[in-house]
Amino acid sequence: MTEQQSVDQELANEVAKISSLMxxxxxxxxxxxxxxxxxxxxxxxxxxxxxxxxxxxxxxxxLLRYLSVLGVFREEAPGEYQVTELGEFFRDDHPMKLRRFLDQNGFGAKLDAVTARLEQGVRTGRTVYEDVFGRRFWEDQDDYPDPELSFNTLMADHTRWFGPDIRDSFDWGAHKLIVDVGGGTGAGTLLHELLTHFPGMRGILVEDPRETATSAAGSLGPIGDRCTLVRQSLFEPMPQGGDVYVLTNILRNWNQQDAIRILRRCAEAAGPDGDVLVLERILSAEDQHQIHVADANLRILLLLGGKERTLEEFREIGRAAGLDLTATTPTGYSHMYLIRYSAAGRGHQA
Structure with a gap:
């Protein structure tokens, strides 16, 4: 085999990895x-x-032989396999809970069915979820026989995974009242993390029952006496008096104008002295390791018509909502950033 043939073979293997659905x-x-x-x-x-x-x-x-070629399993003896380090990610008890996203008995199957309509999404620029399942995304999130495989449970697992990183990325202890906007999607998991760690803190969980498959009532357990549940649209005026208004993976679900409307409501409630914190991934053209962020940027369009955003896009929607983007802090989790907004003119822009 010539050197060029060897190079071509390696490239062919890479092509097979990215193009084969197997x-x-x-x-x-x-x-x-x-x-x-x-x-x-x-x-x-x-x-x-x-x-x-x-x-x-x-x-x-x-199947096992094929997956051993991909590095998920290792054949120790003929017809006998072990799990590799890569394969550990697909165990149910792995902290990332990736297996549940892939299980075809739950939300993962719906996610896959929507992904198959990518061409339609690229051509039209809009969500395809209703075309596939006959109902809008949120209306269709209450039909799982196994609640462990539902969208809300998966989101709660996801938030629980990066919760400690978020907790350590901001001086939460300096604030007495945290308003978690839209936190019901993750069953109030982030607020649970914060109130558990800071016993002097109180919280308000704003949940839109039309945009959340299950109610967050009772999900906060023993810290529920320090948390008030408010059911309302995220486009309505927010509860007043919070020191910090937090949106975790919320703005990505919405198009530009709706994201601005939600941020503006938070800005109104926060007033001149409060802060609005957005916890989301930031798209970066310079970072070549953002494959999962680029993946999510397509999936969120297919599911909800939303998008992941660059730093400049976050700055733009903040400005349109009357907020200055004053700081961005990496959390240590998978390109997740804590994006801090303050009332326009109050602080230095980042």
């Missing part, structure tokens, strides 16, 4: 059957895994 679906089947969990628990032979999962032994063996 890899993504193989990972989803393994996650749905919970193969990494079963193997880690000691069931390592194909014949035993087939019996445990109700699968065809021959085809299951082919």
């Amino acid at each position: 890899g993504p679906w193989a990972v989803r089947v393994a996650s749905t059957l919970r193969l990494p969990d079963h193997i880690a628990a000691g069931t390592t032979k194909v014949s035993e895994l087939a019996q445990l999962t109700g699968s065809d032994p021959d085809v299951l063996g082919r």
